Structures are given as C-alpha cells and as structure tokens.
Amino acid sequence: MASQESQEFNRNIMVGFIGGGRMAQAMAKGFINSGLVRATNIVVSDSSPLALQSLQQLGVRTTQSNKEVVADSELVVVAVKPNVVKKVLEEVSPEVSTDKQVFVSIAAGVTISSLEQVLPQGTRVIRVMPNTPSLVQAGASVLSPGSNARRGDPEVVRTLLGSVGLCEEGAESLLDAVTGLSGSGPAYAFAAIESMADGGVKMGLPRELALKLAAQTLLGAAKMVLETGKHPGQLKDEVCSPAGTTISAMHVLENRGFRASLIDAVEAATLRARELGASN
Ligand SMILES: NC(=O)C1=CN([C@@H]2O[C@H](COP(=O)(O)OP(=O)(O)OC[C@H]3O[C@@H](n4cnc5c(N)ncnc54)[C@H](O)[C@@H]3O)[C@@H](O)[C@H]2O)C=CC1
Numbered sequence: 001m002a003s004q005e006s007q008e009f010n011r012n013i014m015v016g017f018i019g020g021g022r023m024a025q026a027m028a029k030g031f032i033n034s035g036l037v038r039a040t041n042i043v044v045s046d047s048s049p050l051a052l053q054s055l056q057q058l059g060v061r062t063t064q065s066n067k068e069v070v071a072d073s074e075l076v077v078v079a080v081k082p083n084v085v086k087k088v089l090e091e092v093s094p095e096v097s098t099d100k101q102v103f104v105s106i107a108a109g110v111t112i113s114s115l116e117q118v119l120p121q122g123t124r125v126i127r128v129m130p131n132t133p134s135l136v137q138a139g140a141s142v143l144s145p146g147s148n149a150r151r152g153d154p155e156v157v158r159t160l161l162g163s164v165g166l167c168e169e170g171a172e173s174l175l176d177a178v179t180g181l182s183g184s185g186p187a188y189a190f191a192a193i194e195s196m197a198d199g200g201v202k203m204g205l206p207r208e209l210a211l212k213l214a215a216q217t218l219l220g221a222a223k224m225v226l227e228t229g230k231h232p233g234q235l236k237d238e239v240c241s242p243a244g245t246t247i248s249a250m251h252v253l254e255n256r257g258f259r260a261s262l263i264d265a266v267e268a269a270t271l272r273a274r275e276l277g278a279s280n
C-alpha cells in the first residue's frame, strides 16, 4: 500500500506507457488498484490495437501514437521489448522536455547509458526491474537512477512502485541479477505451483483443490520468510519431522538437484539479461 512518503506524492501525475503488453498492464492495473493514480491520468500507446483493448476496459486512455504518450506524460514507462527500445526512443525524442518527463525503462538488460545516449541530452532516466505480481500489489522492483535524474525523481518512482509491492533502490550493476531473480522469478514459482498441484492430482486430489493448496503453500511460505525473519533453512527444518514425510521428500529434491536447478536458473536468466544489454 502507499507509503508515508506518498502523502507528498502528486496524485495528479500523468503516467504514460509506451507498449501496453503484459508488464504494462500489470503495472497500470496495480497503480489504479493502489489508489495512487487515477485511470484517467494514465495513457498507453501500443502499435497493436489488440493490446490496447484490455487497457481500455480499465478506463485508461489509449493511443497508437508513442509521441502522444510522451507529450502528455510526466512519467513515461518504456514497456516495449528490449530490441524495440532504441527505435521508440528515437521516435519520441522530439517530444522530450527535460523539465517535464522522467523516463522509466523496464526493459531487461538495456543499460542506462544506452537509454541516455539515444534520448536528448539531459533526459531524466530511471531504470527499473519490476515483476508481474505488481498486478496484485505483491510486486518486487529495484530501481536505479540515471545520471540526469533530479533529486526527487527516484522518490516519485519508488512511491509509485511501492504502491504495488516492494521497491528497493540499487546500483545499476545489480539489475541483471535482479532480472534473473525477481524479474523472471514469478515464472519459476508458477512452474513450482503447477508441478506441486500435478503431484497432488497424481496422488488423488481434485485439480481445483490441488492448485489452491499449492498456491497458498507458496504464499504462506513466502510470508513466513518475510514476517518471521527466520532463515528459510530453519523454517524448512521446522517442517521436517524426524523420520517423517517431509524429509523423505527433501531427499528426493536434493537427489534431483532442486536447489542447483534454481541457482542455475537465476544464473541463466542473469546472463541472458547481460546478453540483451550488449545487443540493445
Ligand atoms: N513480462 C514480464 O514479466 C516482465 C517484463 N519486463 C520487461 O518489460 C518489457 C515488456 O515486456 P512484456 O510486457 O512482457 O512484453 P509484451 O510483448 O507483452 O508487450 C510489449 C508490447 O509492446 C508493443 N509494441 C511493440 N512495438 C511497439 C512500438 N514500436 N510502439 C509501441 N508499442 C510497441 C507490443 O505490441 C506489445 O503489446 C520488456 O522490455 C521486458 O524485458 C520486465 C519485467 C518483467
């Protein structure tokens, strides 16, 4: 929910999105549901009319003109795929005024210096790695301010993203690893939920119940880590009774490389983010 700082947050801020795909929709819906931004203060552009249809249902203004979004916004979220970022920034550059807009790029890998190079000199840029649970106020984001960001700019972005979950500030050098962990991480968790539910179904549970139990179990475990402050290893030990069920399952997971697979997954996604940065 909105933090104390948001008391000073300009609730009339105009927020634009260039690209109205999955991440933009998650953020826009999250911002509206948080109560921090009115739907009528959001404008989204997308080259595909289909992508704009579901946004129209939210009550936000939609357009196929990226320039219109920039002209009408104070905070512009760049939410196109990394390989399209340069092209759209070149296109909208004539509309940029350093006194008006802050550009927030959420593109995986794309560096602050490459964003600043293509935008007019002095453009205020903040690079952010968010994730899709922003849709349900349970997002995790890390932001990194560019070289022209003004004193209050990170705070505005932090308040906005803080209204849809956790938002931390960090050095840009951390952002590819953040992408590998929390940016891509929801997919790992969804796969875990789906697979645990499959296990339940295999052992006789109805599908609907199995899915609910699997999702609630991950949610509950995550809340315990965040709210008890205990190390996850200790919490795991507290579930494993001597000669009980859980330790038998943990043995299987260890044998099949469960932990190493997750470590490798975060590493692979981080390295891919670096590659995207080098090529875009
Ligand atoms: N999906 C995710 O979980 C996350 C995505 N991101 C980043 O967010 C960005 C967007 O990703 P998604 O939303 O997943 O992709 P997406 O493919 O769902 O959305 C991208 C949208 O951009 C539109 N588009 C393409 N060319 C355009 C142009 N020239 N002008 C205007 N719109 C154009 C497409 O029609 C599409 O609707 C990417 O850079 C990605 O790295 C960051 C964190 C998480």
Ligand SMILES: O=C(O)[C@@H]1CCC=N1
Residues within 6 Å of the ligand: 108, 179, 183, 184
């Ligand atoms: O898969 C991707 O490239 C994007 C970035 C982080 C999550 N999804």
